[in-house]
Amino acid sequence: MADSPDATDRTDPAVQADPAESPTARKDPAEWVTGDEPMTGPQASYLRTLAHEAGEPYDPELTKAEASERIDELQQETGRTPAS
Numbered sequence: 001m002a003d004s005p006d007a008t009d010r011t012d013p014a015v016q017a018d019p020a021e022s023p024t025a026r027k028d029p030a031e032w033v034t035g036d037e038p039m040t041g042p043q044a045s046y047l048r049t050l051a052h053e054a055g056e057p058y059d060p061e062l063t064k065a066e067a068s069e070r071i072d073e074l075q076q077e078t079g080r081t082p083a084s
Contacts, residue, residue: 034063043067050074 031033039047039062047067051058054077062070075081 029065029068035068036063039064039067043071047071047074050078050080053078053080055070 016061036070043064044060044067047062047070050056050071051074056074056077059070
């Protein structure tokens with residue numbers, strides 16, 4: 001198949017990908033469809049660890065979205081920011 005002048009070659013480093021298509025793009029937890037569901041087991045475990053390290057209380061009643069935001073806050077506080 002011949003390349004057309006307006007075809008996008010995603011292997012070309014000069015072509016910028018749409019940030020929304022990036023697998024690492026992060027959606028605001030307030031916009032999550034399931035954000036109001038209870039936090040997941042892995043969230044609870046990590047949040048409990050971070051809260052302990054920060055000397056902060058652990059709230060087991062947080063939603064998925066609230067837990068995600070609290071994890072972000074505690075990562076900053078404890079210096080456990082994820083690698084970019």
